[in-house]
Amino acid sequence: MAEPRRVTVVGYDAAELLDIACVTSALESANWQGASPPYKVRLATPGGNPITCGTGLTLQAQTTLERVTGPLDTLVVSGGIGHEEAACNPVIVAHVRRLARESRRISSVCTGASILAAAGLLDGRRATTHWQWARRLADRHPEVAVDPGPIFIRDGNTSTAAGVTSALDLTLAFIEEDNGADVARRVARQLVTYLQRPGNQAQMSMFTATRPSENTLVKQVVDRITGDLSGDLGTVALAAGAGVSERHLTRLFLKHLGQTPGRFVRRARTEAAAHLLLSTSLPMTGVAARCGFGTAETLRQAFVDRYGVSPSHYRSTQASA
Structure with missing residues (x-):
């Protein structure tokens, strides 16, 4: 029998329990x-x-960080509210740097990226972290190309996951890489989750993000858009419905949402299409019509632009059945 794939998950006080559990549970399920x-x-x-996680629960360590030796298959550094203190701890940083040299695959979850960055392991690489901490990571480590958008990024043998449950998506990607899609699919079904979200899927969806509350008019227009994606959502129609000029509406959207009405509509329709592709058996023409795309080809172009894959590829690879 082949030697097991040795995986070390690095924890510390105030680490996030889910950052750890998503990795360990998925691998054990595999x-x-x-x-x-x-x-x-x-x-x-x-x-x-033992470490006290940010949630207050205590975890018993299985091994001592200072005594772990390679070779390792995968090194995973967890994140959590204690990440800044951990990134300033010379013992943790030094041993993460040492173990990275002895690992086939290096990764972090959420704010664990700050520890990899402190160890110099993200220099010259693209990396992500939780969107709330991305700016701070970029400011502290200008040598790292921080991208707060994707749920995970793989650059060479180094991977960074955005935050908390994105650890599950990254671990499923590792499982598929190591064992094939069938094993990864069975694990996903066991855990009652997607096979895996694409790594370039946005961390935040407009349907889960907080809606704008500072401007009543913008909120009303957003409600109209998300409430009837198949309707006429051109800027002319939206401005007329709101009783303002196109120019004024565009200015308000740029100020409060950081994008034009047209871009907001395109994103809303594309995210809704992604949901329908996984939750229904509608043909592409049906998905396109329900989400306000004129044709299946228009849907395909918007989908590739947003997710980097075609709608059909997304459906076939993300379906858990």
């Missing part, structure tokens, strides 16, 4: 689903001490 060779996952902490 073992149940026939991963070969199996994963041998260990949580390593400074001194091998």
Whole structure:
């Protein structure tokens, strides 16, 4: 039997429990689903001490960070509200840097990217982190090309996941890379989640983000857009419905949403189409019509622009059945 794939997850006080659990649970599930060779996952902490997670729960370490030696298959650095203190801890940073040299694959979850950056492991690379911390990471480490958009980024043998549950998406990508799509699909079904969201899918959807409340008119127009995607949502029609000029409406959208009405509509329609592709069996023409795209080809162009893949590819690879 082949040697197990050794995976070390680095934790510390005030790490995020979900950052750790998404990785460990998915890999253990992969073992149940026939991963070969199996994963041998260990949580390593400074001194091998128990850690109190940001949620207040205590986790017992399985090994001592300072005593872990390679070769490792995968190194995962978790994030959490304690990440800044961890990134300033010379012991943690030094051992993460050491273990990275002995690992086939290096990764971080959420704000764990700040620890990789402190170790110099993201220099000259594209990386992501939780959108709330992206600006701070970019300011502190200008040598890192921080992109707050995608849910995960893979640059060479180094991967960074955006935040919390995106750890599951990245781990599923690792499982598929190691064992094939069938094992990854079975794990996703076991965990009752998507096979995996594409790495370039946006961290925040306009349907889950907070709607603008500073401007009543903008909120009314947004409500109209998201409430009837198949209607006439051209800037002329939206401005007329709001009783303002096209120029004024565009100025308000740029101020409060950072994009023009046309771009907002295109994004809303594309995200709605992504949902329909996975939740219904509608043909492409039906999805396009329901979301306000004139033709399936128009839908395809918008989808490729937004997600980097065609609608048909997205449906075939993301369906969990």
